[in-house]
Amino acid sequence: MDLARSVAAEVGRPEWVGAPLDPEVEDTRLVTHYFTCLDPAYPGWTYAVTVVRASRAKDVTVNEVVLLPGEGALTAPDWVPWKERLRPGDVGVGDLLPVEEDDERLIPGYAQVPDSELDAEGVDQQMVWELGLGRRQVLSETGREQAAERWYNGESGPRSPIATAAPARCATCGFLTPLAGELRQMFGVCTNEYAPDDGKVVSLDHGCGAHSEVRTPVSKNDPAVPVVDELGYDHIVFDDTAELELVSSDS
Structure with missing residues (x-):
């Protein structure tokens, strides 16, 4: 016990080593002693000193x-991989965001064909241009579903405050340009420069006050229409001693 306390005091400070706690027997001749840590920077922590005595040895030595x-x-939060820590807007000018080859959001932009129909690089160029528009990869069904869910539940969806107060939906707005492919069934792009979502993807049931x-x-x-009173009369006072009374012609 005394040896363990002295070692803990060497690691920290003597005044930081508090009351001893229940020791724990790890193995034969292997014991861990615990002491309350009084360091103001480490509240709730404990010093753990593991001592051991070798077989047939008389002296006890410190193991850890x-x-x-x-x-x-x-304590520090659990470590999270960088890919899971990314948030919208984190990628700035000059930053690179590598995409994994097995990313479930993407699929090849061409189909597999016999070797006789491939070009010199082994790619079916015709299928590339028909399905992928020249891209090696295109959005998969999983990628479309994730994007649709993210957009629909975001600020450009039907549940945002500006959409609930809108006089009409984007589906009937002349400034809406539908997307291509399957996403056009739910989304379009706003082209009204005065709208808050100009240049952004909006759901068809979104809306704002800039509807067409x-x-x-x-x-x-x-x-x-002014009303002229022809029956009454007015008193006009010129000074303190004279008063002119105007009477209508019918009086």
């Missing part, structure tokens, strides 16, 4: 000294 987190200890059918409201109230 570490700080271990306890209940309520402040919005018109300036027409006032239904006609201007009031």
Whole structure:
């Protein structure tokens, strides 16, 4: 016990080694002693000192000294691979985002054909241009589903505050340009420069106040016609001593 405490004090400071906790027998002649850590920077941690005595030896030696987190200890978050840490907008100017060859969001943009129909590089150019428009890979069904779910549940979907307050849906707006392929059944691109989603993908049931059918409201109230009183009279005061009374011709 004393040896373990002294070693813990050498690793930290004597005033940081607190009360001893229950030791743990790891194996024959192998014991780990625990001490509360009083270092203000490590609340909830404990010093763990493992001591051992070799067979037929009289002296006990130190095997390992570490700080271990306890209940309520402040620890670093679990490590997350960089690919899972990425968020929209993280890729900036000059940044490169490698794509794995087995990315489930992509499939080949051409079909496998007999070797006799391939070009010098082993690629069926006709199929490339018909299906992939010159691209080696195109969006897979999984990729389309993930994109559709992300867009539909985002700010450009039907549940955003601006969509719920819109006078009409994007499906009836003249500024909507539908997408190509299967995604055109649910999405299009807004082309109204004054709309908040200009140049962005929006769902057909999205909407905003810049809808093409919005018109300036027409006032239904006609201007009031002035009424001339020909029966009454007015008092006109010129000064403190004179007053002129005007009486209508019918009086």
